[in-house]
Amino acid sequence: MSKPKIGFYWCASCGGCDEAVVDLAENILSVVEAVDIAVWPVAMDFKRSDVENMQDGEMVVTFINGAIRNTEDREIVEILREKSKYIVAFGSCAHLGGVPGMGNLYTRESILECSYSETPSVVNPEKVCPQGETTVPEGVLTLPVLEERVWTLDQTIEVDYYLPGCPPPVALIVDGVTAFLTNQLPPKGSVLGPKHSLCLDCPRKDTKPENMLIKEFKRPHETEIDLETCLLAQGLLCLGPATRSGCGAACINGNMPCTGCLGPTDSVRDYGAKALSGIASLFDAETEADIARIADRIVDPAGTFYRYSLPGSLFQGKVFQKEGARS
Amino acid sequence: MTRHITVKPITRLEGHGVIDIILNDAGNVDHAYFQVPELRGFEKFAQGRPAEDMPQITSRICGVCPMAHHIAATKTLDSLYRVDPPSAAKKIRELVYNTFVFEDHTLHFYFLGGPDFLVGPVAPKSDRNILGVLGKFGLEIGKKVIGMRKEMRDLISLMAGKVIHPVFGLPGGISKPMRPEDQARFAAAADRGIEFALMTLDVFRKVVLGNPEYVDLITSDAYTHKTHYMGLVDGNNKVNFYDGKLRVVAPDGKEKVKFPIAEYLQHIGEHVEPWSYIKFCFLKDVGWKGFTEGPDSGVFSVAPLARLNASDGMATPKAQEARDEFYKTLGGKPVHHTLANHWARLIEMLYAAERMKELANDPEILSKEVRTIPRTTPQEGIGVVEAPRGTLIHHYQTDDRGVITHANLIVATQNNSARISMSVDKAAKKWITNGKVDDGLLNYVEMAFRAYDPCHGCGTHALPGQMSLKVRLYDAERNLIREIQQG
Amino acid sequence: MSEVSKSSSGNGFEPRIVGFFCNWCTYTAADLAGTSRLTYAPNVRVLRVMCSGRLDPQFILDAFRKGADGVLIGGCHPGDCHYQAGNHKALRRYTLLKRLLKTMGIEEERVRLEWISASEGDKVQRVINEMTEDIRRLGPLRLPPIPHAGRMPGEAVERVSSIGQETGL
Ligand code: SF4
Ligand code: SF4
Ligand code: SF4
Ligand code: FES
Numbered sequence: 001m002s003k004p005k006i007g008f009y010w011c012a013s014c015g016g017c018d019e020a021v022v023d024l025a026e027n028i029l030s031v032v033e034a035v036d037i038a039v040w041p042v043a044m045d046f047k048r049s050d051v052e053n054m055q056d057g058e059m060v061v062t063f064i065n066g067a068i069r070n071t072e073d074r075e076i077v078e079i080l081r082e083k084s085k086y087i088v089a090f091g092s093c094a095h096l097g098g099v100p101g102m103g104n105l106y107t108r109e110s111i112l113e114c115s116y117s118e119t120p121s122v123v124n125p126e127k128v129c130p131q132g133e134t135t136v137p138e139g140v141l142t143l144p145v146l147e148e149r150v151w152t153l154d155q156t157i158e159v160d161y162y163l164p165g166c167p168p169p170v171a172l173i174v175d176g177v178t179a180f181l182t183n184q185l186p187p188k189g190s191v192l193g194p195k196h197s198l199c200l201d202c203p204r205k206d207t208k209p210e211n212m213l214i215k216e217f218k219r220p221h222e223t224e225i226d227l228e229t230c231l232l233a234q235g236l237l238c239l240g241p242a243t244r245s246g247c248g249a250a251c252i253n254g255n256m257p258c259t260g261c262l263g264p265t266d267s268v269r270d271y272g273a274k275a276l277s278g279i280a281s282l283f284d285a286e287t288e289a290d291i292a293r294i295a296d297r298i299v300d301p302a303g304t305f306y307r308y309s310l311p312g313s314l315f316q317g318k319v320f321q322k323e324g325a326r327s
Numbered sequence: 328m329t330r331h332i333t334v335k336p337i338t339r340l341e342g343h344g345v346i347d348i349i350l351n352d353a354g355n356v357d358h359a360y361f362q363v364p365e366l367r368g369f370e371k372f373a374q375g376r377p378a379e380d381m382p383q384i385t386s387r388i389c390g391v392c393p394m395a396h397h398i399a400a401t402k403t404l405d406s407l408y409r410v411d412p413p414s415a416a417k418k419i420r421e422l423v424y425n426t427f428v429f430e431d432h433t434l435h436f437y438f439l440g441g442p443d444f445l446v447g448p449v450a451p452k453s454d455r456n457i458l459g460v461l462g463k464f465g466l467e468i469g470k471k472v473i474g475m476r477k478e479m480r481d482l483i484s485l486m487a488g489k490v491i492h493p494v495f496g497l498p499g500g501i502s503k504p505m506r507p508e509d510q511a512r513f514a515a516a517a518d519r520g521i522e523f524a525l526m527t528l529d530v531f532r533k534v535v536l537g538n539p540e541y542v543d544l545i546t547s548d549a550y551t552h553k554t555h556y557m558g559l560v561d562g563n564n565k566v567n568f569y570d571g572k573l574r575v576v577a578p579d580g581k582e583k584v585k586f587p588i589a590e591y592l593q594h595i596g597e598h599v600e601p602w603s604y605i606k607f608c609f610l611k612d613v614g615w616k617g618f619t620e621g622p623d624s625g626v627f628s629v630a631p632l633a634r635l636n637a638s639d640g641m642a643t644p645k646a647q648e649a650r651d652e653f654y655k656t657l658g659g660k661p662v663h664h665t666l667a668n669h670w671a672r673l674i675e676m677l678y679a680a681e682r683m684k685e686l687a688n689d690p691e692i693l694s695k696e697v698r699t700i701p702r703t704t705p706q707e708g709i710g711v712v713e714a715p716r717g718t719l720i721h722h723y724q725t726d727d728r729g730v731i732t733h734a735n736l737i738v739a740t741q742n743n744s745a746r747i748s749m750s751v752d753k754a755a756k757k758w759i760t761n762g763k764v765d766d767g768l769l770n771y772v773e774m775a776f777r778a779y780d781p782c783h784g785c786g787t788h789a790l791p792g793q794m795s796l797k798v799r800l801y802d803a804e805r806n807l808i809r810e811i812q813q814g
Numbered sequence: 815m816s817e818v819s820k821s822s823s824g825n826g827f828e829p830r831i832v833g834f835f836c837n838w839c840t841y842t843a844a845d846l847a848g849t850s851r852l853t854y855a856p857n858v859r860v861l862r863v864m865c866s867g868r869l870d871p872q873f874i875l876d877a878f879r880k881g882a883d884g885v886l887i888g889g890c891h892p893g894d895c896h897y898q899a900g901n902h903k904a905l906r907r908y909t910l911l912k913r914l915l916k917t918m919g920i921e922e923e924r925v926r927l928e929w930i931s932a933s934e935g936d937k938v939q940r941v942i943n944e945m946t947e948d949i950r951r952l953g954p955l956r957l958p959p960i961p962h963a964g965r966m967p968g969e970a971v972e973r974v975s976s977i978g979q980e981t982g983l
Pocket of ligand 4: 837839864866
């Protein structure tokens with residue numbers, strides 16, 4: 001019997017998710033041997049026609065990382081969807097939009113303008129900007145075109161499972177891959193990770209007060225950070241309470257607060273709103289003025305609470321009413 | 328009939344990479360273009376974010392060299408807040424940074440670029456990977472490579488929180504001191520690293536230098552460009568990855584200019600082409616004169632070969648020896664052969680391990696003083712490191728609260744992008760003639776590109792199976808007329 | 815003022831406002847306003863919550879998502895909350911949420927928190943009328959639709975979606 005085919009693909013990603021798979025491959029060669037990796041542009045030949053010629057559902061599962069940022073990303077994941085029995089959104093970019101998803105706070109035009117006209121080292125008096133098609137003396141060169149905004153994978157194609165994290169922790173990848181190989185799959189739509197929040201697994205959980213109240217939030221560069229006490233209790237904006245566990249509290253072990261890369265637990269639809277809600281409830285203040293003073297110390301609520309999940313949020317990004325207004 | 332060959336995806340930069348080769352009627356190469364088909368817009372969406380988040384946000388530019396962005400951003404924050412971190416913090420940063428460079432250079436040599444030589448440029452594609460390397464040198468070496476890489480990556484996690492997307496950098500220092508037990512592990516790893524680098528240089532000597540065909544290939548005109556070179560140097564003009572001044576040498580090897588990073592805007596410009604999302608850096612005082620070489624072109628190069636050319640030597644003894652041998656063998660400084668990057672990379676690997684050893688054994692590294700809390704109002708900061716793939720510059724402006732208003736990022740591959748384009752074009756013209764195209768020939772083109780290690784890594788050759796090249800031939804209407812099967 | 819009437823008559827835009835009213839005060843006040851025949855703009859769809867402190871900010875965002883042009887939150891006056899500090903909690907969340915919404919391009923006037931006791935039927939009338947006019951002036955919100963190729967995980971989806979049905983948006 002032939003080995004089950006699986007695939008990996010990257011869209012607008014940093015490569016860290018693929019690197020995580022490489023780190024894993026060195027650890028679990030046995031799993032890798034049990035499958036036939038049919039698509040992995042980072043590691044092997046991948047021709048679009050090879051995939052197009054496959055039968056529908058020929059691949060058991062394809063893990064797709066990166067957000068959807070341009071036309072090529074979209075075209076290829078659509079083909080992969082047809083050819084794969086299961087699609088797993090791999091990593092926070094595919095899952096919820098990830099760090100590049102913060103691009104949704106700006107218009108596509110302003111992003112291009114910034115990169116090719118505004119940055120101080122650019123010398124571009126003719127305002128050249130990369131184009132979908134360019135005629136050069138020898139022929140025509142093409143480039144994928146940026147989409148209006150960043151999309152999550154499940155806003156582009158149907159997704160069966162999610163592997164959370166930026167990048168997903170090796171332990172979760174192992175469990176996820178094993179679930180496919182042993183056919184022990186949870187219900188469709190599941191996030192393949194623990195169901196509880198990070199605090200429960202945090203080495204500092206015993207120092208987290210039962211009823212925490214915070215008078216002042218501190219930014220990490222402004223204060224000495226104790227190595228043993230709960231970071232939130234020290235006034236640092238740790239998003240552990242709102243974040244799915246599974247990373248082994250990696251950032252906490254680096255003595256820095258959790259920024260929420262594994263995303264929300266199952267019962268939450270909008271990570272940012274929920275995290276914001278949890279943090280705001282800790283404010284030790286009752287009057288409007290006192291509350292405002294505490295809130296003012298959180299200088300970038302959008303980037304803080306939606307660092308990894310803006311495109312997947314209820315708003316998906318900034319609302320550009322004036323430009324977007326129709327009828 | 329014009330034919331169009333698209334080679335993709337070739338590699339990872341700030342995204343994916345494509346080589347487009349256009350043939351003329353005679354089947355010779357009209358032009359080969361190196362394209363980057365992606366933009367994610369970090370400079371724009373950095374606006375509005377707290378400056379102290381930049382080390383973690385910008386590391387997401389690249390998951391292969393996240394540490395380079397993390398440290399460049401952290402140093403930019405030092406400058407932004409005008410704080411001088413305690414000496415121990417700087418040493419730990421530099422130690423972790425050298426650990427990363429060592430690990431990354433290992434990855435490139437054994438997994439990515441090296442197999443071209445170790446296994447051979449025209450060996451079957453399916454052998455030109457780490458497994459081919461193992462087949463040739465035995466499992467023993469393979470285990471060492473994988474073990475070394477894992478050891479270094481684990482050490483990085485210990486200190487930095489995560490190896491892919493570290494968290495420990497703060498303006499004025501780092502988030503935690505080093506524990507004695509970790510220091511011992513770093514010191515032991517450094518010793519093993521030195522041994523490993525020396526062994527790797529031996530392999531290179533035997534397999535590559537011992538083979539006249541390879542030496543001819545390295546020194547052949549198809550892989551040679553006389554450009555400017557840039558790299559970070561310390562006070563003695565020795566190579567340094569973590570800090571120093573940027574030094575530029577002309578194609579004749581003489582110093583052209585040396586400047587502190589705060590002055591980068593006077594020296595480095597970025598040119599835009601409509602057919603790629605990557606920008607092309609050039610020396611401002613010469614100006615952008617197109618994709619040409621020589622002293623009258625603003626094109627310059629960065630990364631291992633450039634760093635060696637731009638410096639007067641290596642700051643550690645064994646690496647210095649290896650460097651002397653390098654120039655002696657290749658006919659003196661500067662060396663213009665693109666493929667010599669592989670050798671230069673190994674010399675840097677040795678330096679990284681030796682530097683690790685110095686730092687790990689420095690008693691000060693155990694000091695608990697690793698933070699200077701910034702007290703000033705931030706305004707503007709500029710920082711630089713030598714990423715494995717070349718000079719990396721970050722530049723931020725903020726409001727009084729330290730929220731970013733402007734960010735400029737010049738990544739290593741951008742500094743190299745003009746020369747990479749020229750290399751790809753030149754190699755294509757040399758190897759593809761009279762309509763003859765096969766995967767061996769295309770690998771010769773890819774080698775020109777891979778020598779720069781344009782930020783891809785990802786253990787490209789790590790797994791069994793077919794290899795990375797996507798090759799399609801098009802007629803003038805872009806109808807697919809032929810596909811080349813690899814492996 | 816003329817601009818207001820122009821835009822309102824010009825495009826016939828009727829703001830849709832979702833009111834999350836605390837059962838113990840504002841909800842009763844709205845009832846009272848009704849029985850005392852205080853007329854107010856018919857633009858608010860009221861949802862009863864047991865306490866303003868129970869209001870999950872996700873519901874506010876989802877109300878916008880489902881087509882609301884504004885959200886009005888009504889709770890007991892400070893000190894009067896039946897669950898002691900629910901309304902303080904609401905105020906903290908509201909304060910931080912407003913800051914977030916500003917970055918997201920949502921005008922200040924579209925979310926409003928008011929303390930309205932059970933006896934203040936007239937305040938219900940005033941606040942609703944004011945807010946309706948404010949939003950009429952701003953125009954519709956028009957969130958771009960979410961392409962929904964896949965499924966969003968979690969039961970929360972169903973719970974949040976039901977807001978749409980209850981308010982008839
Ligand atoms: S999820 Fe994180 S590691 Fe993965 S591609 Fe996105 S930014 Fe990179
Ligand atoms: S808030 Fe952060 S530091 Fe505190 S217990 Fe939770 S995860 Fe750990
Ligand atoms: S601590 Fe938080 S941000 Fe860090 S890896 Fe874990 S989930 Fe991600
Ligand atoms: S009961 Fe009315 S606000 Fe709490």
